[in-house]
Amino acid sequence: MSGTIYRPLVVREADITIANRIAAQLGFQTDNGELAVQYLSKVHPHLVIKASLDLGIHFRPCVEKIFDGIDPLITNYPANMSIRRSIPIMMGYCDSETMFRYHDKETFSRNIFDLYINSTYDLGDDVDVGNIVKQFYLGDKEISIEVINEISAFDSDFNFVHPIQTRIKELLSHGSTVYHYMFTYSGDRNFVKKRCKNKLKGACHADDIAFLFDISYEGKPTDRDQLMINRMTSLYANFAKFGNPTPKISKLLPVEWLPVKQDLSCFVIGDELSHSMRPFYDRMSFWDLFCEFYKNKLKYFKVNKNDKMMNEKNNKHNNL
Numbered sequence: 001m002s003g004t005i006y007r008p009l010v011v012r013e014a015d016i017t018i019a020n021r022i023a024a025q026l027g028f029q030t031d032n033g034e035l036a037v038q039y040l041s042k043v044h045p046h047l048v049i050k051a052s053l054d055l056g057i058h059f060r061p062c063v064e065k066i067f068d069g070i071d072p073l074i075t076n077y078p079a080n081m082s083i084r085r086s087i088p089i090m091m092g093y094c095d096s097e098t099m100f101r102y103h104d105k106e107t108f109s110r111n112i113f114d115l116y117i118n119s120t121y122d123l124g125d126d127v128d129v130g131n132i133v134k135q136f137y138l139g140d141k142e143i144s145i146e147v148i149n150e151i152s153a154f155d156s157d158f159n160f161v162h163p164i165q166t167r168i169k170e171l172l173s174h175g176s177t178v179y180h181y182m183f184t185y186s187g188d189r190n191f192v193k194k195r196c197k198n199k200l201k202g203a204c205h206a207d208d209i210a211f212l213f214d215i216s217y218e219g220k221p222t223d224r225d226q227l228m229i230n231r232m233t234s235l236y237a238n239f240a241k242f243g244n245p246t247p248k249i250s251k252l253l254p255v256e257w258l259p260v261k262q263d264l265s266c267f268v269i270g271d272e273l274s275h276s277m278r279p280f281y282d283r284m285s286f287w288d289l290f291c292e293f294y295k296n297k298l299k300y301f302k303v304n305k306n307d308k309m310m311n312e313k314n315n316k317h318n319n320l
Contacts, residue, residue, distance in 0.1 A: 003093075003159060003160050003163060003164065004091070004163050004164050004166075004167040007159055007160065007163045010060065010061065011060065011061050011062065011063065011074065011077060012060050012061075012062055012299070013062060013063065014062040014063065014064070014065075015062070016033055017033075018052075018057055018059075019033050019036035019037050019040060020032075020033060020036045021055055021057070022036070022040060022048060022051045022052050022055065022057070023036040023039050023040055025051040025054060025055055026039075026040075026043060026047060026048075026051050061074055062074065063075065063076060063077060087176075088176075088177040088178075088179070088239070088243040088244070088259075089171060089176060089177070089178045089179070090178075090179040090181065090236075090239050090245065091164055091167070091168065091178065091179075091180065091181075092164065092180055092181030092182055092183065092266070092267075093156070093160045093161050093164055093181075093182060093183070094182070094183045094184070094202065094203040094204055094205060094207055094208060095182055095183070095184040095202040095203060095279075096152060096156065096201065096202035096203060096204050097152075097155070097156035097159070097160040097161065097204060097205045098152050098155035098156045098159065098160070098204065098205060099148075099152045099156075099193065099196070099202070099204040100192050100193065100195075100196045100204045100205055100206075101152070101155060102145075102148045102151060102152050102155075111130065111134075111143060112143070112151060112154070112155065113130040113131070113133045113134040113137075113154065114130035114131075115130075116130075116155075116158055116159075117129050117130040117133060118130065119299075120298065120299060121294055121297045121298060121299065122297050122298075122299055123294070123297055129294070133154070133290070136286055137150045137151070137153060137154045138150050138151075153280075153283065157280065157283050157284070157287060158287075160205070161279070161280060161283075161284070162283075162284055162287040162288075162291075165264060165284055166291070168180055168260060168264065169262075169264070172260065172261070172262065177243070177259050178259060178260045179239065179244075179245055179257055179259060179260065179267065180260035180264065180265065180266045180267065181257075181266060181267045181268070181269055182266050182267070182268050182269070182276065182279050183203050183207070183208045183269045183270075184202055184203055184268055184269065184270040185203055185207075185208075185211070185228050185269060185270050185271060186201070186202060186203055186207075187222070187224055187225045187228060188221070188222055188224075188225055189207075189210040189211060189215060189221060189225045189228075189229075190203055190204070190207040190210065191206075191207065191209075191210050191215055192204050192205060192206045192207050193207055208232065208269075211225070211228045211229050211231075211232040211233075212229075212232050212233060212236060224271075228269075230252055231252060231253060231269070231273070232269070234252060234253060235253065235257070235269075244257075245257045245267075253273065254273065255267075255273040255274060255275070257273075258275075263277050263278060264277065264278045264279070265277055266278075266279050
């Protein structure tokens with residue numbers, strides 16, 4: 001529901017300079033990481049947080065080094081990780097994932113195409129790839145609030161839809177059972193969309209949460225929203241119990257949700273339950289070609305020194 005490990009920049013290399021940089025921002029200069037941490041431990045947390053924000057530091061999971069006697073959590077880059085075939089998986093996205101980012105004019109002051117592409121790929125200065133992507137989504141239009149739908153589509157594709165579809169195809173190639181969905185419902189409990197006062201069509205990131213868990217400040221659900229609550233909670237409870245979101249057809253769940261196949265069939269959760277083949281196929285085809293062409297330019301998706309050791313250990317378990 002929140003994307004996959006293939007989402008750009010989710011897993012990256014460890015940056016052991018962060019503590020030093022934050023300490024320096026607060027006036028303590030040192031090249032010794034341990035001394036920097038000791039200093040920061042005595043500083044008020046709000047000041048540490050402000051310093052990290054002022055420096056534009058983003059804290060992400062990173063691939064860990066192997067130390068004797070220490071059990072690491074993340075030992076490899078996502079592209080190198082093995083897959084456990086025996087566990088059914090449910091994964092998907094909302095049809096307008098990132099509309100919440102584009103609800104005011106300040107959002108359009110940056111070239112999001114260059115920002116995302118350059119932060120994810122090592123392309124050098126000789127190719128204006130960001131502009132190529134911009135032309136695919138906007139044509140000759142300039143970045144402005146007038147093209148909010150197109151910019152939101154790019155952001156959604158880049159960070160959610162294509163990484164999720166890529167992961168689904170990889171899981172299928174290993175024989176996994178995957179239930180693929182797209183949440184499109186827009187009601188009174190789409191709390192993220194409402195918070196941004198966004199009138200775009202569809203559902204945005206996290207809007208589905210309010211139909212699975214109680215949102216106390218929303219008050220009593222409308223009849224329409226209550227039906228979606230009943231459907232969503234039943235689908236997820238069935239999957240948790242049986243590994244199948246629709247073990248039997250009912251008045252509440254009149255459409256069977258079948259595991260995804262190579263056609264990327266998708267279960268659409270909207271006012272009506274339905275199926276769709278290859279959601280956003282034209283945009284996904286563009287990203288399939290783009291990612292294949294620039295796969296060797298990706299940042300942080302590379303072979304780790306500890307691959308051989310950890311893969312041998314993991315594969316003993318994952319291939320059971």
